[in-house]
Amino acid sequence: MSDLRQYLDRIAGPERDPSTDAVDADVARGRVALRRRRQVHGLMGGALALVAVGALGVAAVTVEGPGDDRPRAATTGAPTTLESPEQTRKAEDPAGVRLVAFAGEQPEGFTIDVVPEGWEIQSSVPTTLLLAPIGLPDQDPNTFVDKIAISFQYEAPGGETPGERLTVGGKDAVMWAGEEGVRTLFVEQGDGAYLTIQMWSNLRWDTATIAEFAAGIAITDDVQRSRG
Amino acid sequence: MKVGRGDARDQEFHDFVSARRAGLVRTATLLTGGDAHTAEDLVQTTLTRLYVAWPSFRAARNPDGYLRRALVNCLVDEHRRPWRRVERSTAVTPDVEAPAAGDEPEAAGEVRRALRELPPRMRAAVVFRYFYELDIAETADALGCSTGTVKSQTARGLDRLRAALDRSVTGAVI
Numbered sequence: 001m002s003d004l005r006q007y008l009d010r011i012a013g014p015e016r017d018p019s020t021d022a023v024d025a026d027v028a029r030g031r032v033a034l035r036r037r038r039q040v041h042g043l044m045g046g047a048l049a050l051v052a053v054g055a056l057g058v059a060a061v062t063v064e065g066p067g068d069d070r071p072r073a074a075t076t077g078a079p080t081t082l083e084s085p086e087q088t089r090k091a092e093d094p095a096g097v098r099l100v101a102f103a104g105e106q107p108e109g110f111t112i113d114v115v116p117e118g119w120e121i122q123s124s125v126p127t128t129l130l131l132a133p134i135g136l137p138d139q140d141p142n143t144f145v146d147k148i149a150i151s152f153q154y155e156a157p158g159g160e161t162p163g164e165r166l167t168v169g170g171k172d173a174v175m176w177a178g179e180e181g182v183r184t185l186f187v188e189q190g191d192g193a194y195l196t197i198q199m200w201s202n203l204r205w206d207t208a209t210i211a212e213f214a215a216g217i218a219i220t221d222d223v224q225r226s227r228g
Numbered sequence: 229m230k231v232g233r234g235d236a237r238d239q240e241f242h243d244f245v246s247a248r249r250a251g252l253v254r255t256a257t258l259l260t261g262g263d264a265h266t267a268e269d270l271v272q273t274t275l276t277r278l279y280v281a282w283p284s285f286r287a288a289r290n291p292d293g294y295l296r297r298a299l300v301n302c303l304v305d306e307h308r309r310p311w312r313r314v315e316r317s318t319a320v321t322p323d324v325e326a327p328a329a330g331d332e333p334e335a336a337g338e339v340r341r342a343l344r345e346l347p348p349r350m351r352a353a354v355v356f357r358y359f360y361e362l363d364i365a366e367t368a369d370a371l372g373c374s375t376g377t378v379k380s381q382t383a384r385g386l387d388r389l390r391a392a393l394d395r396s397v398t399g400a401v402i
Binding site for chain 1: 238241242245246249250251253254255257258261262264272275276277278279280282283284287301305335336339340343355358359369372386389390393
């Protein structure tokens, strides 16, 4: 071992088994962090559901116009009977599933054609494109709760749970469902590279919507591999 | 087997931490340039994130690579903060205390100072490539950069460390 390596080894210090208290404290911190995330997630889900219910209430009124031959909602007050397929779809998904054309400046490392209605690009670096509902309290670009995180990586999907295979824009893809309803789509880019899209459980998109959204995303030359 | 909530996750995580924490502390100590307290912070932050992302970690095909990336992410995040923690209360005393400056030879002190002065990613490149002898691809994966960047960062970092070592030997003053 060279002198330099010996000094680095000295700086690293001896490997000492952790105390039981230290390990227990790590577990406790993790539990607190996970509980906090779930609480934030629950609050956001409830708030979004209220917004969706409010929007549907407005819709129930606006369809009641003279000469309006569209399917009508009941006017006898809540609960509203929905007959429009689109309204039904929104009622099932408090986050809203409709994709709208992205009109903003394209981010670094990626191009994106469509975004969920009411969402924005919260942060963009060459490794990760982060989408979030507009006004989401959590503005930390390093947390992905209730957001869509898009990245480029060489780590293939793994795990013991078989993923759902689908085709995205003509490319092979696999979707892996994790705990807490989080889904990650891996779209093959060739040479062992993947475009990955992690969707938190506030998005209840069906497979077709996910494929449509993912097909609108492309990587550019300035993309950098994510660090996981 | 799908990781369950609560006890199952806790037990698995507890076993993981028991087995790996000591090594993580050593790596983190190098990544922080020999600052044992910041290293302890780094390990705690990394492990907390790991607990939250435990299902993803378990599903990773390369858990060690996942762990290295998590460490580097936390290291870089710490340096990105507009403010830096200078003091932090912990539930327990860190297991490894920083050696007193007077306890190590001058050369070690020079290397420690030089290591600390390296930018975080350059420091990580040196640590993974030179100390842990990871290959270039593994190091690039940990740092989230190209293999070319790993080569250049490692070379520059090692040059600086060797220069520090030479200074301690020759007694040169900069």
